Amino acid sequence: MVFVIDIGTSSVRGLLLDHAGVIEKSIQYEYCVQVVDGETALQDPEIILKDVFQILSEVGEWVRETKNKIEVISVTGQRSSVIPVTEDGKALSAAISWQDRRSGVMCDRFRKQWKNIYQITGMKLSPVFSAPKMMYLMQNDKELYEKAYKLIGFQEYILFHLTHEFATDTSIASRTSLFDISRLKWSDELMELFGLSKAKLCQLIDVGGVVGSATREVQRLLGMQGKIPVISAGGDQQCAALGMGCIEQGSIEVNSGTGAYAIGIANRPVFHPDMSLNCNVSAVKGKWIVEGAVLSAGRSVEWFVKELFSQGETRDYETFMKACGEVPPGANGVIVSPSLAGKGTPDWNPQIRGGIFHLSFSNKKEEFARALLEGIAAELWDCIEAIEKLTGTKCLSVKAGGGLLRNQTYCQVLSDMFGKAIEQPEVCEATGIGAWISAETSLGNYKTQEEAYRAYDRSIHKKIWIPDEKVTKLYRGIDKIRKKYEMIYQD
Secondary structure (H helix, E strand, C coil), X not given: CEEEEEECXXXXXXXXXXXXXXXXXXXXXXXXXXXCCCCCEEECHHHHHHHHHHXXXXXXXXXXXXXXXXXEEEEEECCCCEEEECCCCCECCCEECCCCCCCHHHHHHCHHHHHHHHHXXXXXXXXXXXXXXXXXXXXXXHHHHHHCCEEECHHHHHHHHHHCCCEEEHHHHCCCCCEECCCCXXXXXXXXXXXXXXXXXXXXXXXXXXXXXXXXHHHHHHCCCCCCEEEEEEEHHHHHXXXXXXXXXXXXXXXXXXXXXXXXXXXXXXXXXXXXXXXXXXXXXXXXXXXXXXXXXXXXXXXXXXXXXXXXXXXXXXXXXXXXXXXXXXXXXXXXXXXXXXXXXXXXXXXXXXXXXXXXXXXXXXXXHHHHHHHHHHHHHXXXXXXXXXXXXXXXXXXXXXXXXXXXXXXXXXXXXXXXXXXXXXXXXXXXXXXXXXXXXXHCCXXXXXXXXXXXXXXXXXXXXXXXXXXXXXXXXXXXXXXXXXXXXXX
């Protein structure tokens, strides 16, 4: 079996898959991001570590009962959070989440260097990424910064506690704003520019590379003897793209979770003239991803349900989803901007906030629900248009995954908004499948990642969503109104 650990923003999953990519066992524990104020977002690393070791224990019980054997552990996870840790991997404070915005001031200080930073990292400097968070820590809690042996993300944190090795793969490193995506190494120029210590970064390994062997404690929990290699499969969004078969240039996928992402594949690093898209190292070997991001997708839905579709502490997602399906396309004129945590690509404005526009006295909260889904899809469409233009390709269909696709109305909204067919696997664990592909090819069980994906793809069923041309035309008109409102609000 391949044992995948997927460390998301709102939950951690443990998946056990056979050599055909069939999920035999799935365990999930949920947690939350602590939103202190409009700028501060924190997570407790120890809670997540405890959940991971609880999963290890439960997996060990299942392995013993079924008499299976774990051949490899493959780890993927959220990107760009920062955890200061000691030499023995103990977290010195809460993690600064990738959603934290306090380092926006740091980014503004380097505005004159943005173009140069982008040409090295493939990313416009933003508080989303690791380097500004590290600078914020250094300037606002210098004692903690100095005390930290390493400044790492959640993937490196869990990898250390599985192997006792500090390492990060190139796809995760490419989300720090400290990594040269053309030379595939840490950038000495940027370390000097930001005044950060290179000693606080992890050793680099190739995406899909072996970090080390599982510790004796991990072996004991799993009931296994002998070495178990532990692989860093790549960042969660890179793995999701791989798991949905985005392997060749021109293919595009969207993954709608806490944040929503549109990802295309490129054969080389590509740079947008206006720095409007991110380019990172892919989980596909020898490829890069071109990525657009909607910073608040599932998180906006959670907030919306909490405020408008809850009874006491009970959040009524079923009523929310039913409301989305009962309201016609266009939400009777209501327009929602989901930028509750700032605007992602292609505009990159951390200061802008979401809004509900174009209201009349006849509108109802059910129409707000539908308009929110349309707002998320509209921002993803902005990303897809920019990706296609930058890569010089056009896709006829888009592969889609993520937790929001449990809402079937959202699937049709995506298809109508894009004017393209949507391919949705019925069992959608794209990130886990990508980590499985990475592990299988690393072990040599498949010669290439494409061969591994084909083996998996033959065994799954897909739903295909076809766009309605009339609705697509309607959405194009609404999109012009949405952008006018956003421009007024931004001004």
